[in-house]
Amino acid sequence: MIDTHAHIHFPQFDEDREEVIKECEDKLTAVITVGCDLEDSLKAIDVAHKGKNIYASVGIHPHEAKNYSEKDYERLLEIAKSSPKVVAVGEAGLDFYRNLSPKEKQYEVFEMQVEAARELNLPIIVHTRNAAKEMAEFIRTKFNGVRGVIHCFSGERELLEAALDAGLYISYAGPVTYPKNSALRETLRFVPSSRLLIETDCPYLAPQPVRGKRNKPVFVAHTALTIAKELGLNFTDIVRITTINAKRLFNLPLSDAEKKERLAYPVGNRLYLNLSTDCPCNCKFCFRGSEDFILGYNLNLKGEHVAEEYMYRVKNPGIYEEVVFCGYGEPFTRFEDMKKVLNWLKKMGAKRIRVNTCGLGYLITGKEDILDELKGLVDSFSVSLNASSPEEYYRVVRPSFGKGSWESALKFIKDAKEKGFKVTITAVSYPGFDEESFKKLAETLNVDYRIRPFKRFKKWEE
Template identity: 65%
Template sequence: MIDTHAHLHFPQYDKDRDKIIEECNQKLDAVVTVGCNFEDSKKALALADSNYKIYGTAGIHPHDAVNYDLNIKESLKNLLQHEKTVAVGEAGLDFYRNLSPKEKQEEIFRLQIELAREFEKPIVIHTREASTEMSEFIKTEMEGVKGIIHCFNGDKELLETALKHGFFISYAGPVTYPKNEFLRETLKNVPSSRLLVETDAPYLSPQKFRGKRNHPVYVAYTIKTIAEYLGLNFSDVDRITTVNAKRIFNLPMTKEEKSPKLVYKVRNTLYINLTTKCPCHCTFCFRGKEDYVLGYNLNLDREPIAEEYMYRIKNPGIYDELVFCGYGEPFERFDALCKIAEWIKKMGAKKVRVNTNGLGYLITNDKKILDKLKGLVDSFNISINASTPEEYYKIVRPSFGKGSFESVLKFIQDAKKAGFEVVISAVDIEDFDKNAFIQFAKKLGVNWKIRNWKVI
C-alpha cells in the first residue's frame, strides 16, 4: 500500500511522529508527505530524508498563494532538485474559503504548472469549488503535464476533463462515508490505470475513525471500500494503486511489477494474455496508449509458446474461471489457444472463457474453429460494441473492412447453435444506444453486458 498524500511533517504528529512512521514502515510501501508552502515543503523534504519509505513534494497551496509572488520560482526550483522530491504541489484553486484572491491563486498555480513541465514531475492538484476553472486550466495550459486530482470530490466535469488529459484520480477517506454514494459511483468511470488512494492525514479520517486524527496506514480502509464497491479483492485494489503510485511518482518498481504478464489474477479468475495483436481499432481501446491494466503490465514484448503459459498457470483447478483475455485478440494465436485450453481442461479447469471481438473466422480463415474448441471452451464474451453495421464500423473500425459485422453475427449464431454460452458486450461511450443494444441481444437470443466507458 502507498499513501500518495499525507502531511506527516505537520505539527499534529510532533508528539508521536516516530511511532506513526514505524507504523508506516511496517505496513506501507511508501508515503508521500506533501508540502503546502515553501517553508512547509522544506520540512516535508527533511522528513523524507530521514526515512527511505517517505517521499516529499514542493509547492504552494492556494490558501498560501497570497504570501508569494513570482520570485518564489527559483526557491521552488531548488527544492524540486532534491532527490526525494517526487511532485510539484500541493497546488491548485480553492474558491470555497478564498483565503487568497482568485487572481493570486491562478498566478501561483500557473507558476507551478510551468515548474512541473520543466522538471517533468507530476503536479498534485487541490481543487475546491473551482471545477470549471480547473477544467479550463487542464484543457488550455497543462498539455504535456502529468497530474493528480488529490482527494477527488466527485465532480463529473472535472473527472472527464482530467481523465481525457491523462491525469490520475486519488480517493481519500470521504469515499468511505455512508452518504457519499455519488462519490463511490464515480469509481466506475476511473480506469484501473489511473486510480490512486490517499489519506490526507492528519485530516479526512475514514468512517471508522471519523472525527479523530488520521494515520497514513488508514489508507487500507479506503482500499477496502473501493474493493467492495468495484467487486474486487482487497489485494486487487492494493496492487492497482501501489503500482499506479510508483508509475506517477517515478518510484522504484519491482521486477514483478515491471514485467509483462503472460497470466494475471483478478479476484479468483486467472486471465491468459496471448498477444498484443488485434485487427480492430476501437475508439475506446487502451492498446498503444496504456500498458497497465488492473495493476499488471499487459504489453507483451514477444509471443511466448504455449508451454510457458502452462508453467505459469500450474494448477488451473484452483480458479473459478480461466479467461483468454489480455492486451490483444486471442484468436490471433488460435493454435496456442487450443493447446493451452486443452491442457487446462485436462488439469481440472472448472470453466474456460474466451473474450473476443468475434472475428475468429476472418482472423483464422477457418470456418471450423468452433468445432475445434468444443469441449475446450465453455463460453464466449464477444465485444461487438454496436447493434447496427453503421454503428459497428464507426466504433470498432476493423481492419477487415466491410463484411466484418456480418462475420461477427455469424460467429455469434454458430457459437450459440454449437452449445457455447454466449454473451455480447459493449462499452457505454457517448451517444451509445443502450436500449437498441439490449433489443439486439434479445433478438440474437444471447445474454448481454454493457461496461462503463472509462476515458483513456
C-alpha cells in the first residue's frame, strides 16, 4: 500500500516521527511526504532521507503562492534536483475556498510549477478547492502531456472528466469514507482502475473509523477498505491496484511479479483468463492501446501462450466462484486453445465458466458449429454488444469485418440462447449511448443486460 500524499514532516509529527516512519517501513510500500512551500519542501526531503520508503514532493501550495513568483522557478528546480528522493512537484494548484493568495498569484505560481514538472519530467500533485471549473479549464489548456494526480479528489464531475482526458490519476483520501459522502463514493465507478490512487493527507482528514484523531500514513488502509467495498472488490485488489498505479506514476520500481504479463488473474472471488490481445473490434471507449495495466495487472501480452501454460498458471480452478475468459482481447481468436483450456477446467472442477466476447465468434472462426463445440464446457456468455442498432454499432464498435457483423453478433446471441447458454448483453454508457433502446433489445432477444459506467481513458472524440 502506498500513501501518495502525506505531510509527515509537519510539526504534528515532531513528537513521534521516528515511530511513524518505522511504522511506514513495516506496514507500507511507500509514503510521499508533500511540501507546501520551498522551505517546507526542504523539510520534506530531510524527512524522506530518514526512512527507506519515504519520498518527497517539492512545491508551493496555492495558500503560499502570495510569497512566490515565476522568479522562483530556478530555485524550485534546484531543490527538486537536490535529492533522488524527490518524486514529484507539488502540491500546487488553485484554492478559492480560503483565498489566502490572490487568484492571479495562484495561477502564476501554479503555471510555473506545471512547467517545472514538465522540465523535470516529474508528475505534479494538484490541489484544488472550490475551483473545479477553473481547474478543469486549466488542465485542458495548460497541461499538455504533463503527468500528475488530482489529490484528495472531492467529486466534481467536470474536473474528473478533464483530468482523466489529460491522463491524470485520481486520488481519494479520508473523506471518501465519511458516511454522508455517498456522491463522492459514486464517482469511483467512473475512474479507470489504472488511474486510481489512495492517500491520507495526514495529519488532516483522518478516515471514518479514526475520525477526530491525528491522521497518519497507515490509516490509508481504511480508505482502501471503503473503496474496495464500494467497487465490490477485495481489499487486496485495491492494495494491488493502487500500489502499482502509484509506482507507475511516481516512477518507483515495479517488482518482477508486478511487471509480469498476466495470463490468469484473480479479482475478487473470480479468476480471469487473458487469452489474447487481438480483437476484431475497435470500440471507441476501449482501453486497448491506452493502458497495459488493468485492475493492477499487466494484461498486454507480447505473444501467444499455449493452452498448457494457462493450465499451469491456474492450477486449481475449483477454488473460484467463477472462471471468466476475459482479458485484453477476444477469446474466440484463440478458439482451439480456449477449448483445450475449457476441457481442462471442467475436469479440474471449475464451478462456473463464462466467456466474455464481442459476439463475432462465427466470423472469427469461420465455423458455424462453435456453440455446439462449447456445449457442456461454457455456462454463460457475456456479449459486449454496446449498441441497439446497426448504425450505433458500426459507429462505436467499428468491427473489422465490416457489414454483416451486427447480424452475425445477433445470430450468435440468439443461437446461444436457444442452445441453453445463459446470455447477457453488455454495453458501456458512453456519451450518446441509447440506454432505453438497449434495454428493449435485450427484452426482444429475451436475454439479460448489463450497462457498465463509461470510464474515460482519453478524450472522447465524436
